[in-house]
Amino acid sequence: MLRHTRPKGTQDFIPPVSQQKLLVENTFRDLAVIYGFQEIVTPTFEHTELFIKSSGTGSDIVIKEMYSFQDRSQRSLTLKPEGTPGVIRAVLENRLVLPARLYYITPCFRYSRPQKGRYREFYQLGIEALGEASARTDAELIHFGVRFFSRLNIAGLTVMVNSIGCRTCRQDYREKLLTFLRLNREALCPDCQQRIEVNPLRVLDCKNDHCQTMLQKAPVPREYLCSDCQTHFTIVINELTARQLPYRIDDHLVRGLDYYNRTTFEFVSDKLGAQNSLGGGGRYDYLIEELGGPPTPASGLAIGLERTMLAMPQLEVPTGRRQLVFVIWTSENELRTAVDLTDRLREAGIPAQLSFDSPKLKRQLHLADLADAAFAVIVGEEELKRGVYGLKNLTTGEQIELPAPELISRLKPLLAV
Ligand SMILES: [Zn+2]
Ligand SMILES: [Zn+2]
Structure with missing residues (x-):
């Protein structure tokens, strides 16, 4: 409950x-x-x-x-x-x-x-x-x-x-309409019967079928302009x-x-x-x-x-992933680099997110999955030494390495908003 x-x-x-x-x-x-x-x-x-x-x-x-x-x-x-x-x-x-x-x-x-x-x-x-x-x-x-x-x-x-x-011509029309409605009061729905004295014009667009049939014979505003x-x-x-x-x-x-x-x-x-x-x-x-x-x-x-x-045409619920990069760090030593990288991605217009909460790789990959991110960028100790990032396609699971300076220019055409 x-x-x-x-x-x-x-x-x-x-x-x-x-x-x-x-x-x-x-x-x-x-x-x-x-x-x-x-x-x-x-x-x-x-x-x-x-x-x-x-x-x-x-x-x-x-x-x-x-x-x-x-x-x-x-x-x-x-x-x-x-x-x-x-x-x-x-x-x-x-x-x-x-x-x-x-x-x-x-x-x-x-x-x-x-x-x-x-x-x-x-x-x-x-x-x-x-x-x-x-x-x-x-x-x-x-x-x-x-x-x-x-x-x-x-x-x-x-x-x-x-x-x-x-104001001028509506007055004439209103009189004609009132006469018609009072004569046909019984044929109108209860709502319209009330409207007659308060707001007779409103009777015209009543959605009730009986009212609409009866109103086909009613005088209409355009005839009195x-x-x-x-x-x-x-x-x-x-x-x-x-x-x-x-x-x-x-x-x-x-x-x-x-x-x-x-x-x-x-x-x-x-x-x-x-x-x-x-x-x-x-x-x-x-x-x-x-x-x-x-x-x-x-x-x-x-x-x-x-x-x-x-x-609107039904929005297609994306079967793929969101345009989002999840930045993943593997130990506290890489956290600083990961934060800076996330910031540079955002600066370049690429939606990016990272989790500060857990240093566990598996947990972070799980969060990336939950967020429906298209890619995970992995900032690992080994990789950093070689000047590369790991780039994992979260739909296919495929992972490649990209030279650090190329990361943004490669991702931008795919993901930037
Ligand atoms: Zn007028
Ligand atoms: Zn009605």
């Missing part, structure tokens, strides 16, 4: 999965920098009001998913359920000059039902283009996402795109076409957050089954103002790390 286990809905990233996580993060980081984004790091928890104000009181996040707690001074704090609100808060508080392009990689927390690829602690990779009003920015962010997934060799990707209008919103959407679509991106218009895509307006989009992969979303985003021209800043247009996206890892 294990004494301690991880909390429900969390996961450990152990090697080689941790390696894969790093690859996803580095790919995101590299791409963000290429697109002109700079990193922003904000606290893991914020004042609870920030999330209530930004996600909206009617959102699932605020109603049932936040990890909120009181600290010892009775402040209500919440572990961030998503990346954007903290970024906006920090931008305003630190008076960043806008426009600004920012990216983040952060753990987020939501008390939701754990499912495949969905955790209570999960990582979001996000970019925010603050102060950019153009529809072309929305298209560029979508292109960023497509490029990111393609760099990770994720196949079968489609971008679902929609427009949910602005004002002419500015219509133009904005047309530019997004034309730009996606010009960039030859794999998109589809989805009239029911509203996303789960209250702060979006106009463009919404979601990346889906046919590799993931029912929970097929890898991430998404949209325009949020009102959020900065809502949080106390000047009216500022903005657009962003967030990608789920865990889903992305699920959609």
Whole structure:
């Protein structure tokens, strides 16, 4: 019986999965920098009001998913359920000059039902283009996402795109939708019946089959766009076409957050089954103002790390060895030389390790094996006198001698990272 286990809905990233996580993060980081984004790091928890104000009181996040707690001074704090609100808060508080392009990689927390690829602690990779009003920015962010997934060799990707209008035209639409939903209340699932009065738009993307069938006759936001919103959407679509991106218009895509307006989009992969979303985003021209800043247009996206890892081609668990040299010494007299050699290997970019704990050759070879090292370099008294090191291939067991000055230049092409 294990004494301690991880909390429900969390996961450990152990090697080689941790390696894969790093690859996803580095790919995101590299791409963000290429697109002109700079990193922003904000606290893991914020004042609870920030999330209530930004996600909206009617959102699932605020109603049932936040990890909120009181600290010892009775402040209500919440572990961030998503990346954007903290970024906006920090931008305003630190008076960043806008426009600004920012990216983040952060753990987020939501008390939701754990499912495949969905955790209570999960990582979001996000970019925010603050102060950019153009529809072309929305298209560029979508292109960023497509490029990111393609760099990770994720196949079968489609971008679902929609427009949910602005403050003005959404009001008209909302009335029409409400009328329709109230008339059909009985046909909706219990969740949707509650959403009608609180957040009717959310009903549109309910995953329940009955709701979806009934909603096929519902009015959709795009039919009610004002002419500015219509133009904005047309530019997004034309730009996606010009960039030859794999998109589809989805009239029911509203996303789960209250702060979006106009463009919404979601990346889906046919590799993931029912929970097929890898991430998404949209325009949020009102959020900065809502949080106390000047009216500022903005657009962003967030990608789920865990889903992305699920959609990636299965990582091949190496049947061979790690790119690692284990330096082995045979008596205390050789320890100094072994330490210096290990250091020179590392300096040359070759991963190297040694054990200080036991002078026994057999024990050290066993440790090298446990570490999955590709080679062991043996620093022995006899060998040192002749100016050579022993080099043992730990896969084949084959051992050769190499003149000391040649060791690094021979190993470097094989192992350097
Ligand atoms: Zn509009
Ligand atoms: Zn429903």
